[in-house]
Amino acid sequence: MSSEAKGIQKVGMIEKIKPHAELIAAGLSGVLILAGWLFDKYGSGADSIIAYLLAFLIGGFAKAKEGIEATYENKELNVEMLMIFAAVGSAIIGYWTEGAILIFIFALSGALETYTMNKSHKEISSLMELQPEEALLIANGYEKRVPVSELLVGDQILIKPGERVPSDGMIIKGQTNIDEAAITGESMPVSKGEEAEVFAGTVNMTGSITVRVTKSSQDTLFQKIIQLVQSAQSEKSPSQLFIERFEGTYVKVVLLVVFAMFFLPHYLLGWSWHESFYRAMILLVVASPCALVASIMPATLSAISNGARHGILVKGGVHLENLSHLEAIAFDKTGTLTKGKPEVTEVFVKEGLEKEDLIWKAASIESHSNHPLAQAIVKYAKKNIKKELFHPDSLEDVPGWGVKAEVNGERWKIGKAAFVGKENVERFADGRAKDLSSLGNTLVFIEIDGELCAMVAMKDVVRDETKLAIDHLKKQGIRTVMLTGDSEKTARAIAAESHVDEFFAECLPEEKVEQLKQLKEKYKTVAMVGDGINDAPALAIANVGIAMGGGTDVALETADIVLMKNDLPRISEAIRLSQRMNKIIKQNVIFSITVIMLLISSNFFQMLDLPYGVIGHEGSTILVILNSLRLLKS
Known part of the structure; x- marks a missing residue:
């Protein structure tokens, strides 16, 4: 094998290992801790300390680097820095094993959090892999394989059975069944003939079709979905932003209390200097809000990924969080209920x-x-x-x-x-x-x-699924309203047929906005469901704007949430997903605060040793992350 081939193989192996680097480091740290404990047991103290030092360095490198960089960038102390101080403090007072275990469990919880994010981002990676790199271009009567990036609007491409559609376009010849699961989340293939739209990333199932390209590769609906979910994963919910603001202040308070504990118990309670320092180190460990910080982001990422997999695209955690608080929901008539x-x-x-x-x-x-x-x-x-x-x-x-x-x-x-x-x-x-x-x-x-x-x-x-969707929303205690520009007579008939609670007829776009404002005064949180074009002002004024996607990229740009298939029952599904997410976040927050308070109290009454403090604190962090991962399941 040539040196060049070996180099490529080596790079390939590194790329495969990279996503699991934190987990591997945590595992090595654990092995080194075991080695250090064995060396200590059989009287090899120097070797034991070397093993523990290596466990510190290998297990704690990623989190220490993250903590130092964040502190330098934000000029604010964070949880990672507390862990570094606690581990170093434990080693200073001779608790090498406990300090190393602290680093090991902290590294393990960090690896789990990274796994959650990677699992979430995998939804995007798997989407990106669905788009073909080449297309079969028809030019001057000849067929030619070309990169998808070179396709121009107006080009004609041939798509054979079993191939993925390389670009958005319109069928000009042929008939087939298209699997649109990548776009809509719907598993049943859709029959399409001449003049029907096809979308990049979908699968041509049965017949050969000739398609005229209507969008460049950067502007396809598929690419916009990828960009949308990527931005959603980076946008933080109000709960997450609050925790992050709270974290900086909390860390400062903890460090001040720890510093006071070095001296005050010695003078006020008669503790020895060693006991005071030991209890201060335990406080440093157990008071760190690691579990609290990890309570929200993994749950939000998991819920957004779950929704994306089912054709419910959410533009950020704030919108998903708001869904569970809905008290009223307004619908456009044409193209939404009908x-x-x-x-x-x-x-x-x-x-x-x-x-x-x-x-x-x-x-x-x-x-x-x-x-x-x-x-x-x-x-x-x-x-x-x-x-x-x-x-x-x-x-x-x-x-x-x-x-x-x-x-x-x-x-x-x-x-x-x-x-x-x-x-x-x-x-x-x-x-x-x-x-x-x-x-x-x-x-x-x-x-x-x-x-x-x-x-x-x-x-x-009225759509076949409209009555079912409205009835589901009513069962969830949500008031349903129809806003339409049609006459009173038509509006009344459609309202009765679709089961909505009330309707407002002959509404111009600006009047829909006024109705939304009145609904917001009456109800705490209000959503608007529309087609994303003429309903844009109403979608913007609502607490949550929901667009019926139906394969339109306009809908992606106007609303907070997009239903990629015109399937109204997905709204109820999205609300249930939001309720599950908020319930899990609440469980995580209550559990993590309870554990922190119990550990702090136990330490103050001298009932808690450092090893148990480490296990209790870091164990709670691992448990809240595992609890959040439940949202990845359907």
């Missing part, structure tokens, strides 16, 4: 006419319009009628009213009631128009040769 596009709900055809034939001709006429209602009729026809649409003989668009057309000599009019004559509409289909309208339907009428022949009812239907 699907966002009108769908045909009912079709009434005059007696004697063939329904299928009439809808086929109407859809052929409407296929020339981009109006959402026209497209809903076309979609309905394609789903229910297996016939190719045709071109009418003539076509005239009447803006604001509807469309006129001629088909095989017949004169067609499709549009609103006033376009075909209101007096005919009121009598058609036994007067059903009024009832359908009151249920939030928009009505389109079809007239042939001056005679009203059909009525099509359409509405933006």
Whole structure:
């Protein structure tokens, strides 16, 4: 093997060992402590001290370096410095074994905390590994493998079955099933055909597809998710910030009390100088707030990682912490509670006419319009009628009213009631128009040769999962409100169907903001759920802004929390995750404070020896970290 190959192999091994360096150092420290104890037992005192010194250096190097650097940078003493002082003090009074054990357990708890962070960051690493490095570019009729970083907007790429999508784009040829678990957290593949969007990092399951690139490699939704979770992991919650501010003051107080304990018990309580110094060293160990400091960050990181794995992206611990305090939640209607596009709900055809034939001709006429209602009729026809649409003989668009057309000599009019004559509409289909309208339907009428022949009812239907999601939130004691720009009549129908507690209709964006302000006055913590674009002002004013992602990068930029799949029940899931996180943090804080108080009291009454103080204090730190790791589980 060449020297160059050996060098590469060596670098590879170092990279593999690096994440476990703290754990390895702690293990070596433990072995050296055992060696030191054996040397001491068999009368080799000098060798024993050397072994203990090595245990100090190897086990304590990482934490000592971290503590000294942080103290220099922030000009503030920290927990790590307290541990260094305690270990050195123990050695000075001859307790080499106890000092070394202190370093060992402190190193072990530090390794566990690093493991938690690495486990959390592994979610990002595994995401980054999902994006391919190369793409199959189609240019001038030829296929060529190129780095993904060289792809330009407008390039055409071929993606074969089993390959990952290298860049965001639109399918221009082919049909397939796409596994979007990396983006949405949803395990079921999604069927996609021409003009459907695909996202980098997802998996092409079945057919070959040709995709036109719509975004550069740096701007893909996949990259934005990675950046979002990375920034979320670095952002600290209010609890964490409080603990960090409290830490500096607490360390100073502990050092002052320890200094006083060197002298006062000797003069006031008659303790010997040795006993005073010994008790001061124990106080230095047990009063350090290591467990308290480790109570929050590992739990927050674990919860954020858990959410990311299930398609719930949280932009920081502060937002996740706030979720558990929600008292009210406001929803935009269109695209949030509803699907966002009108769908045909009912079709009434005059007696004697063939329904299928009439809808086929109407859809052929409407296929020339981009109006959402026209497209809903076309979609309905394609789903229910297996016939190719045709071109009418003539076509005239009447803006604001509807469309006129001629088909095989017949004169067609499709549009609103006033376009075909209101007096005919009121009598058609036994007067059903009024009832359908009151249920939030928009009505389109079809007239042939001056005679009203059909009525099509359409509405933006409530999502299948909306009722379930709202009912879950109600069970959690949260008030649900719908804010919409639609009319009172439509809003009332959708509110009843979706089970929300109350609604406000005809709201412009600025009026939604006012409603949010009023809700915040009435309730302590309020969330807003919207699509991330027209609801941006309301999302910003809410205590927690939640965007329905649906694969849009706009949503990533506007809200505090993003549901990568338009799945409303995930809100309830996110709230439960927040409640679990806050419960575990509370457990950690209460447990760590109780242990510190018990150890301090026991030391003052001379009931605690240094070895037990070390084990009690550092053991509590390990336990709170292990408790936090429970949040990584689903």
